[in-house]
Amino acid sequence: MRFYTFVLKNILRRRVRSALTVIGMAVAVGAVVALVGISRGFERSFLAIYQREKVDLIIQQRGVKQKLTSVLDAGLGKKIAEVPGVKTVNSGLVDFTSMDELGPVGVLVQGWEVDSPMMRHLNILTGGRPLEASDKNCLLLGERLALSLDKKVGDTLKVFDDATYTVRGIFKSNTVYENGGMVVPLADLQRFMGRRGQVSGFTVTVDQPDHKAEVERIRHAIEALGKNLEVTPTIDFVNSTQEIVFIRAMAWITSAVALVIGAVGMLNTMVMSVFERTREIGILRAIGWGRWRVIRMILMESMVLSLAGGAVGAAGAVLLTRVLSNQPAVSGMIDSYVAPDVIAQGFLIALCVGLLGAAYPAYRGAQLLPTEALRHE
Amino acid sequence: MNKPKHDPFLFRTEQLCKLYPDGQVHAVEDVNITVRRGEYVAIMGPSGSGKSTLLNLLGALDRPTSGEVYIDGMRLSKVRNVDRLRSRMLGFVFQSFHLLPILTAVENVQVPMFEGRLSASARIARAKELLDLVGLGHRIHHMPQKLSVGERQRVAIARALANEPIALLADEPTGNLDSVAAEGIFELFARLHREEGMTIVLITHDEELGRRAQRLVRMQDGHIKSDVFSARRRLRTPLPPFAV
Numbered sequence: 001m002r003f004y005t006f007v008l009k010n011i012l013r014r015r016v017r018s019a020l021t022v023i024g025m026a027v028a029v030g031a032v033v034a035l036v037g038i039s040r041g042f043e044r045s046f047l048a049i050y051q052r053e054k055v056d057l058i059i060q061q062r063g064v065k066q067k068l069t070s071v072l073d074a075g076l077g078k079k080i081a082e083v084p085g086v087k088t089v090n091s092g093l094v095d096f097t098s099m100d101e102l103g104p105v106g107v108l109v110q111g112w113e114v115d116s117p118m119m120r121h122l123n124i125l126t127g128g129r130p131l132e133a134s135d136k137n138c139l140l141l142g143e144r145l146a147l148s149l150d151k152k153v154g155d156t157l158k159v160f161d162d163a164t165y166t167v168r169g170i171f172k173s174n175t176v177y178e179n180g181g182m183v184v185p186l187a188d189l190q191r192f193m194g195r196r197g198q199v200s201g202f203t204v205t206v207d208q209p210d211h212k213a214e215v216e217r218i219r220h221a222i223e224a225l226g227k228n229l230e231v232t233p234t235i236d237f238v239n240s241t242q243e244i245v246f247i248r249a250m251a252w253i254t255s256a257v258a259l260v261i262g263a264v265g266m267l268n269t270m271v272m273s274v275f276e277r278t279r280e281i282g283i284l285r286a287i288g289w290g291r292w293r294v295i296r297m298i299l300m301e302s303m304v305l306s307l308a309g310g311a312v313g314a315a316g317a318v319l320l321t322r323v324l325s326n327q328p329a330v331s332g333m334i335d336s337y338v339a340p341d342v343i344a345q346g347f348l349i350a351l352c353v354g355l356l357g358a359a360y361p362a363y364r365g366a367q368l369l370p371t372e373a374l375r376h377e
Numbered sequence: 378m379n380k381p382k383h384d385p386f387l388f389r390t391e392q393l394c395k396l397y398p399d400g401q402v403h404a405v406e407d408v409n410i411t412v413r414r415g416e417y418v419a420i421m422g423p424s425g426s427g428k429s430t431l432l433n434l435l436g437a438l439d440r441p442t443s444g445e446v447y448i449d450g451m452r453l454s455k456v457r458n459v460d461r462l463r464s465r466m467l468g469f470v471f472q473s474f475h476l477l478p479i480l481t482a483v484e485n486v487q488v489p490m491f492e493g494r495l496s497a498s499a500r501i502a503r504a505k506e507l508l509d510l511v512g513l514g515h516r517i518h519h520m521p522q523k524l525s526v527g528e529r530q531r532v533a534i535a536r537a538l539a540n541e542p543i544a545l546l547a548d549e550p551t552g553n554l555d556s557v558a559a560e561g562i563f564e565l566f567a568r569l570h571r572e573e574g575m576t577i578v579l580i581t582h583d584e585e586l587g588r589r590a591q592r593l594v595r596m597q598d599g600h601i602k603s604d605v606f607s608a609r610r611r612l613r614t615p616l617p618p619f620a621v
Binding site for chain 2: 001002003006009010012013280283284285286287288289290291293369370371374
């Protein structure tokens, strides 16, 4: 018999207690993996919007952290395009609107120039086409939004104070927000938002994106065009976006709460398990086991239970995220993909919590004199 | 370890005292006793006389309040790793067997061997050998609950021998057995002593069985009341020059 066989038999002997420990750990790890996974998904999707167009710089109103509240003069686009080294400039207006069919969930609306590269690069599904300058009251729906609204190309829907729009195309994006949103001509959105001649910001691609000094020079040159301009490299922009920062913080806070609950549960289970087995530990000590052997036994048991809890929790989190992402109420807001590193992080946390939770019981068990333990009833 | 070169005694105590946990009453008081290698000693006495406490102190399962215990010349209070000493030199047998119910007989016998350096296969081979020795070679895969009480105690004795100890310490090993099973266990102890030269210190309430040991120590109120060599059996090693 090997030592780990003995450890496994010990775990299997107390099936109910072991199962409860695994469930407790699974809930904690599952919560962490799901919450961090959703937060990361949000971040990833946000970044992907810009990465698709290979955006190097993002221009917004200085001091504004939320894209929705940024206001810039649309005419700045021409001046930015004239800066040496700038390859393309796109302007856009962003808003959220609500639709009766979707309840209180906001739908992302993007206003783009109909002849912009972003419009041309959209992956329009068969049967549809990008918007053109001649289109009146037409829009494009993200694949998921079209599914939620049960709309197809040619159908009409009411948006912006009951204006009737025709679905000209349905697009598939690799970002969950775009899939759950819609694209309308920039001029239409400016009109409905009462922001004629204004945009939320610009995205810029440069000729030499790998030349850091050159990118930095262009950044300063654009900022010099107006004191209310804030020019940020894409990755920095995504990382500092208020929504991302907020969601990250929320994910970590709720994860920390879940972790504390999991750790306390684990500690309680391991302490109770060691208390119950005080006499058995005394016997093991009396028949020749040293303190370290007892500590190893308790820690190994805890590790096995933690990893089992981690596996169940991670699998549950992946499943939960998939189920949630398909719910109409959150359609377009949750990405169903949970990155492997987030799952690995969950396992690592399970292992650490398991070891920490077992440390005190292991220490206590090992400190007992065999006779003290044998007297224990 | 502080081991002198020539100590004739396997166990030796000096003014050994142990207070009960309440700190008021002595479980054992000023006990001086010696046990030579290969000796077979029975300890008898009424309940509360201190015999189990003495056995626990001799076996390094407990720490004395004052006084000293020497094992094979090593002063226990100075031994850094008492666990290792206990694992390598002593085997324990309990009245309630204390077998692990989740393990078969052959697995139970292997449990102390985790502290040794045997491979997994060598542990199995040794456990089978020991179960053969105690007459249970045919029941090695039985769970404890499928064995009779006498057989369980035999498994416990095999387990006590797992790390090739030089002494067996047994606390009322026949206390839960019927007379036939108890007789079998005593025969086993006698054989281990006779054929393996095992040093045995056991506690018993059975007067008849106690008298079969080479030496019968009687305790009362934490003191040794008498320490008598039995003429019915010859010692493998000379008796200590004094009986305390």
